[in-house]
Amino acid sequence: MILSSPLISLPLGMPSNIAEPEIFPLAVETSLMHELKTKKFDALILGAGAAGLMCAIETGKRGRRVAVLERSERAGKKILISGGGRCNFTNLDCRPDNFLSANPHFAKSALARYPPADFIALIEKHRIPYHEKTLGQLFCDRSAEDVTRMLETECEAAGVQLFLKCKIREVARTTEFVVHTEAVQFRAPALVVATGGLSIPKIGATALGYDLARQFQLKIQKTKPGLVPLVLGAADRTQYCDLAGVSAEVIACADHQSFRENMLITHRGLSGPAILQISSYWNQGDPIRIDLAPDRDATAAIDEAKVRNIAAARTAFQAFLPQRLATRWLDAHAPAAWTNQALATLERQAHEWSLTPAGTEGYDKAEVTAGGVDTDELSSKTMESRKVPGLFFIGEVVDVTGQLGGYNFQWAWSSGASAGRAL
Numbered sequence: 001m002i003l004s005s006p007l008i009s010l011p012l013g014m015p016s017n018i019a020e021p022e023i024f025p026l027a028v029e030t031s032l033m034h035e036l037k038t039k040k041f042d043a044l045i046l047g048a049g050a051a052g053l054m055c056a057i058e059t060g061k062r063g064r065r066v067a068v069l070e071r072s073e074r075a076g077k078k079i080l081i082s083g084g085g086r087c088n089f090t091n092l093d094c095r096p097d098n099f100l101s102a103n104p105h106f107a108k109s110a111l112a113r114y115p116p117a118d119f120i121a122l123i124e125k126h127r128i129p130y131h132e133k134t135l136g137q138l139f140c141d142r143s144a145e146d147v148t149r150m151l152e153t154e155c156e157a158a159g160v161q162l163f164l165k166c167k168i169r170e171v172a173r174t175t176e177f178v179v180h181t182e183a184v185q186f187r188a189p190a191l192v193v194a195t196g197g198l199s200i201p202k203i204g205a206t207a208l209g210y211d212l213a214r215q216f217q218l219k220i221q222k223t224k225p226g227l228v229p230l231v232l233g234a235a236d237r238t239q240y241c242d243l244a245g246v247s248a249e250v251i252a253c254a255d256h257q258s259f260r261e262n263m264l265i266t267h268r269g270l271s272g273p274a275i276l277q278i279s280s281y282w283n284q285g286d287p288i289r290i291d292l293a294p295d296r297d298a299t300a301a302i303d304e305a306k307v308r309n310i311a312a313a314r315t316a317f318q319a320f321l322p323q324r325l326a327t328r329w330l331d332a333h334a335p336a337a338w339t340n341q342a343l344a345t346l347e348r349q350a351h352e353w354s355l356t357p358a359g360t361e362g363y364d365k366a367e368v369t370a371g372g373v374d375t376d377e378l379s380s381k382t383m384e385s386r387k388v389p390g391l392f393f394i395g396e397v398v399d400v401t402g403q404l405g406g407y408n409f410q411w412a413w414s415s416g417a418s419a420g421r422a423l
């Protein structure tokens with residue numbers, strides 16, 4: 001058990017326009033900030049994203065004095081850009097196997113404690129109109145702003161103090177947790193790290209959560225970009241990427257996982273839901289396999305054609321692929337002679353097109369960060385560290401990563417609520 005930790009200086013690369021913390025809502029007068037050097041709370045939450053806000057609401061509702069410290073100028077920025085601006089806030093069909101983690105059982109307890117139905121009830125309480133788009137995915141009818149406004153309203157009702165533009169300098173543990181910001185020292189017996197992952201640094205992602213895990217000697221599962229477009233190698237890029245914008249329904253497979261959804265060709269490689277899904281399971285150097293003709297006999301029409309030739313093959317493939325993709329793919333795969341054996345090989349290749357991506361588009365384009373704080377270090381019921389009492393990790397910083405479809409927000413709500421109810 002770690003009883004105390006040295007102060008650390010965190011290399012957070014803060015933008016120069018960030019000065020003193022702003023308080024929202026105005027639970028404390030701004031002018032007091034200059035006089036009060038130390039502020040004491042029952043719990044401090046680092047990060048006003050999905051998980052941090054949910055945790056704050058549950059903590060505040062239980063009468064605890066809770067402060068949320070956020071580096072950005074507003075709360076829930078990632079919620080605002082999510083789901084194309086409409087926020088896919090949960091999924092009706094949310095099961096533990098919709099999540100990747102070194103421990104596939106870890107998410108079960110939190111998901112059972114705060115299931116999708118609980119979040120949907122909150123959305124309905126605030127009369128936010130929503131719809132199911134596809135595959136159980138629930139989106140706001142109007143805008144993601146409905147969700148951030150709802151969370152802010154709930155925070156206000158629960159007496160949560162939200163400190164924006166908060167530059168966290170150091171975090172230490174003595175008899176309690178001490179968070180040093182530029183202007184104020186925050187103290188509390190409990191600290192919740194909800195600073196998210198590394199994806200989309202330009203809207204505020206930092207490595208603070210991982211730095212704190214290391215500071216308190218918690219293990220971290222290697223992080224990598226997830227739900228991210230894949231970049232093709234030079235030869236495949238030359239062959240296919242001028243078709244950017246072309247899409248097709250495929251089954252994409254990697255590491256024993258497969259997803260039947262759309263694939264989109266981009267200027268540098270592949271994207272679309274099928275590819276984003278598979279990217280989280282893909283490891284550098286491995287091939288991915290793409291079934292271009294799900295549930296179809298791709299070459300039957302060639303077999304039955306009066307003349308078996310490239311023209312017959314193009315007609316056959318254009319029945320299930322966009323014309324340009326069918327032509328381009330056949331340029332690379334059409335056999336020299338149209339024998340039965342060659343047709344059988346072509347059939348197999350159409351269902352198992354194997355490509356080895358050169359990499360991913362990285363954290364700049366990734367929807368999530370896979371990996372993170374090792375779940376072995378945390379209680380699955382409360383998200384509290386097993387080694388450091390009073391220290392909690394929630395949301396994306398933890399090694400639990402949802403598939404595409406509202407699962408990542410559900411994890412943020414479930415892990416946040418589980419921690420909040422334990423504070």
Ligand SMILES: Cc1cc2nc3c(=O)[nH]c(=O)nc-3n(C[C@H](O)[C@H](O)[C@H](O)COP(=O)(O)OP(=O)(O)OC[C@H]3O[C@@H](n4cnc5c(N)ncnc54)[C@H](O)[C@@H]3O)c2cc1C
Nearest residue numbers: 047049050051071082083088195196204395396406408409
């Ligand atoms: C473009 C995009 C679209 C997405 N769409 C969806 C979707 O529709 N459905 C879905 O389920 N998931 C979606 N996701 C994923 C989802 O947004 C995240 O999984 C979720 O927001 C994670 O919640 P979190 O609270 O753990 O982290 P975040 O929401 O990232 O919140 C972390 C907070 O911590 C703050 N912070 C970071 N560093 C510091 C620091 N040093 N000091 C103080 N504060 C700090 C950040 O500014 C941020 O406010 C999307 C992601 C992206 C990038």
